[in-house]
Amino acid sequence: xxxxxxxxxxxxxxxxxxxxxxxxxxxxxxxxxxxxxxxxxxxxxxxxxxxxxxxxxxxxxxxxxxxxxxxxxxxxxxxxxxxxxxxxxxxxxxxxxxxxxxxxxxxxxxxxxxxxxxxxxxxxxxxxxxxxxxxxxxxxxxxxxxxxxxxxxxxxxxxxxxxxxxxxxxxxxxxxxxxxxxxxxxxxxxxxxxxxxxxxxxxxxxxxxxxxxxxxxxxxxxxxxxxxxxxxxxxxxxxxxxxxxxxxxxxxxxxxxxxxxxxxxxxxxxxxxxxxxxxxxxxxxxxxxxxx
Amino acid sequence: xxxxxxxxxxxxxxxxxxxxxxxxxxxxxxxxxxxxxxxxxxxxxxxxxxxxxxxxxxxxxxxxxxxxxxxxxxxxxxxxxxxxxxxxxxxxxxxxxxxxxxxxxxxxxxxxxxxxxxxxxxxxxxxxxxxxxxxxxxxxxxxxxxxxxxxxxxxxxxxxxxxxxxxxxxxxxxxxxxxxxxxxxxxx
Numbered sequence: 001x002x003x004x005x006x007x008x009x010x011x012x013x014x015x016x017x018x019x020x021x022x023x024x025x026x027x028x029x030x031x032x033x034x035x036x037x038x039x040x041x042x043x044x045x046x047x048x049x050x051x052x053x054x055x056x057x058x059x060x061x062x063x064x065x066x067x068x069x070x071x072x073x074x075x076x077x078x079x080x081x082x083x084x085x086x087x088x089x090x091x092x093x094x095x096x097x098x099x100x101x102x103x104x105x106x107x108x109x110x111x112x113x114x115x116x117x118x119x120x121x122x123x124x125x126x127x128x129x130x131x132x133x134x135x136x137x138x139x140x141x142x143x144x145x146x147x148x149x150x151x152x153x154x155x156x157x158x159x160x161x162x163x164x165x166x167x168x169x170x171x172x173x174x175x176x177x178x179x180x181x182x183x184x185x186x187x188x189x190x191x192x193x194x195x196x197x198x199x200x201x202x203x204x205x206x207x208x209x210x211x212x213x214x215x216x217x218x219x220x221x222x223x224x225x226x227x228x229x230x231x232x233x234x235x236x237x238x239x240x241x242x243x244x245x246x247x248x249x250x251x252x253x254x255x256x257x258x259x260x261x262x263x264x265x266x267x268x269x270x271x272x273x274x275x276x277x278x279x280x281x282x283x284x285x286x287x288x289x290x291x292x
Numbered sequence: 293x294x295x296x297x298x299x300x301x302x303x304x305x306x307x308x309x310x311x312x313x314x315x316x317x318x319x320x321x322x323x324x325x326x327x328x329x330x331x332x333x334x335x336x337x338x339x340x341x342x343x344x345x346x347x348x349x350x351x352x353x354x355x356x357x358x359x360x361x362x363x364x365x366x367x368x369x370x371x372x373x374x375x376x377x378x379x380x381x382x383x384x385x386x387x388x389x390x391x392x393x394x395x396x397x398x399x400x401x402x403x404x405x406x407x408x409x410x411x412x413x414x415x416x417x418x419x420x421x422x423x424x425x426x427x428x429x430x431x432x433x434x435x436x437x438x439x440x441x442x443x444x445x446x447x448x449x450x451x452x453x454x455x456x457x458x459x460x461x462x463x464x465x466x467x468x469x470x471x472x473x474x475x476x477x478x479x480x
Binding site for chain 1 (some may be wrong): 311313350351352354363364365366368369371392393394412414415416417418419420423438452454456464465467468469471472473475476479480
C-alpha cells in the first residue's frame with residue numbers, strides 16, 4: 001500500500017469514528033440549555049454516549065457512513081489522477097475493514113457492488129495553491145440529512161421572501177422548519193447565497209468545512225449566521241425534533257456571484273453526526289498534522 | 293424510565309403516552325422498505341408478528357464463526373413506510389414500531405385503532421443501540437431481500453426509545469411541528 005493510500009485510509013477511519021473537537025464542544029455546550037429530564041436532554045445524552053463509544057471502539061459513529069466527499073488543496077503539479085486512484089483504493093479498503101458501510105448503489109437497478117466505488121463515488125474536489133503542502137479534508141454526509149437539504153429561487157412569494165438578506169433569512173428558516181427532526185438534529189447549516197443550481201449546492205457543502213467556532217470575515221454575514229442560529233433555536237424543534245432549545249449548532253454562509261436573473265439560496269443540512277476531519281501531508285505523504 | 297418486556301400486550305401499550313421514555317427488553321424484528329413492500333404485496337411474514345415489534349433498521353451484521361454479530365444498528369427514516377405501515381399493523385397485529393423521524397396520519401390512526409405505538413430511537417446512535425443487542429436469534433428472507441433489508445430477529449436488553457406516537461391519537465411530531473410553526477410566525 002502506498003504511503004498516500006495509508007494516510008487516506010487513516011483519514012477515513014478517523015472521520016467515521018471520531019467527531020472533530022469543535023463539534024463535540026458544541027454538542028456538550030448545548031446540553032446545558034435543555035430542560036432536565038426532557039426528551040431533548042435525553043437525546044443529547046444518548047448522542048454523547050454514542051460519540052464516546054464510537055471513538056473508543058474505533059467503529060462507525062453512525063451506520064450511514066454517507067456520501068464520501070474529499071476536498072483536496074495541493075501545489076501546482078499535484079498528480080490528480082494518482083491521487084484519485086489512491087483515494088479510491090483507500091475507500092475500497094476502508095469498506096472491507098468496516099469503517100464504511102457498503103453504501104453506494106446503481107441509481108436505477110439498486111445494485112450494490114459493495115465497494116463504495118462507482119460513478120460519482122467517492123467525490124473529489126481539487127484546488128491548487130501556491131504553497132507546497134497538500135491538505136485533504138473529508139466529509140461523510142449521511143442520507144437522512146442530505147434528504148432535507150433545500151434550494152430556493154428568490155423571490156419566493158409563498159414564503160414572502162424577496163431578493164435581499166431578509167428573504168434569505170426567511171427561506172433558511174423555512175428549511176429548518178421543513179426539516180423538523182428528520183435530518184437528525186441538532187443540525188448545522190451550510191448556506192450559499194448566489195451561484196447556479198449546481199455551484200450553489202456545492203458551495204453550501206463547502207461551508208461545512210469551516211470550524212464551528214470560526215467567525216465569518218464579512219460582518220453582515222457573520223451577523224446573519226448568528227441571527228439564524230438564535231432564531232432557529234427559538235422554534236423549539238429541538239434535538240431529534242423531540243422539542244427543546246437546541247435545533248441548530250451552527251450556520252455558515254458563503255456567497256457566490258449570481259446572474260442578474262437568478263437568486264438562489266442553497267441550504268445543506270448536516271446532522272449532529274458531523275463527520276469531518278482533515279490532514280496536512282508532509283513530503284513523504286505521511287500525516288503531518290490533523291486540521292480540526 | 294419505563295422498562296417493558298416484549299411481547300407487548302394491548303393493555304401495556306394503551307398505558308403508554310407521548311413523551312414516555314422506555315427501555316425495551318426482548319425480541320425485535322428488523323424490517324424496512326423491501327420487507328414492507330413484500331408484506332403489502334401479499335407476502336407471508338416469516339414469523340408470527342402478533343404483539344411483536346418491527347424495527348425500521350438496516351443493521352450492519354457480520355459473521356463471526358457460526359454467530360451473527362451486530363456492528364451498528366441505528367434506526368432508518370420511517371416515513372417511507374407510511375403507505376404500508378397502517379395496513380400491516382391491522383393485518384398482522386403488530387404492537388409497536390421503532391424508527392426515526394415519525395410517521396403520518398394513516399399510521400397514527402392505525403395505532404389508535406389497533407392499540408399500538410410508534411417509538412423513536414435516537415438517529416445516528418448506531419453504537420449505543422448496537423450494544424443493546426445481546427444476540428442475533430435468527431434471520432429471515434436474507435436471500436430474497438439482501439442483508440440490510442432482511443428480517444433480523446434481535447434479542448435486546450434495555451433498548452432505549454421515546455414514545456412519539458401513542459395509541460390515543462397523539463403525535464409528538466405533529467405537536468412539535470404545530471408549535472414550531474407558531475414560534476416561527478412570531479419570529480418573522
